[in-house]
Amino acid sequence: MSNIESAVQLLTDVSQKRAIPVPILTARLELRPFQDGDTEEIVQLLADPEVTRFIGEVRTREAATSSVRVMRDAHAARGWGTLAVFPHGDHGCVGYCGVRPLPHTTEVEIAFALQRRCWNRGYATEAATASMDAAFRCLGVNSIVATVYPANKASLRVLEKLGMSLDSEVFGHWPMTTALLFRIERAKWQARDVRTAIGVG
């Protein structure tokens, strides 16, 4: 086994001991690992230029199919990762949300993308809140980050509702302009007002 393969194996072993139980249930949503049957919805999601504006190019069917496999396999390998999102009573997958490793760092980031028909109902905030809560409880992380482009106002607002604060500027990859790294520490997460955050009460 090469050095790189050994390092990957080590990280996988460590991660597997720290699984996040699934499904994650919220008042309106179910989050569970991806299955091949979710592919068609993700093909549609990633074919929408409004959805992909800040998360990369519009994906071909092949690329979107591959993304589903990557999310499914990463979750199976680590025991945590981005999950498929289902509103209760709506039979389709409407997008993804969950915590995943920020590439080439030891940071855990929250990520989300939903079909346009579901925007502005509070779903991303609700799904991210439950995902981050589970991550703080189960993974032993001290903070969770998010990367966002300054022009992505909806995502910025979600991060604000999650109580996250600007940490630093970072290189963006899609597009290749400056992006922002937001962060929330465990103590601040535990002290936040949950009812305000998810718009209850």
Ligand SMILES: CC(C)(COP(=O)(O)OP(=O)(O)OC[C@H]1O[C@@H](n2cnc3c(N)ncnc32)[C@H](O)[C@@H]1OP(=O)(O)O)[C@@H](O)C(=O)NCCC(=O)NCCS
């Ligand atoms: C980002 C995204 C997941 C948000 O999903 P969502 O379910 O609509 O999010 P929520 O409903 O929880 O919150 C959205 C908030 O942004 C606000 N918002 C939406 N568009 C906005 C805009 N152009 N300017 C300012 N605020 C905006 C909404 O009013 C809402 O805030 P409010 O609750 O105070 O009214 C969704 O827009 C999406 O899928 N975007 C494409 C993928 C993407 O960019 N992902 C994030 C990468 S960092």
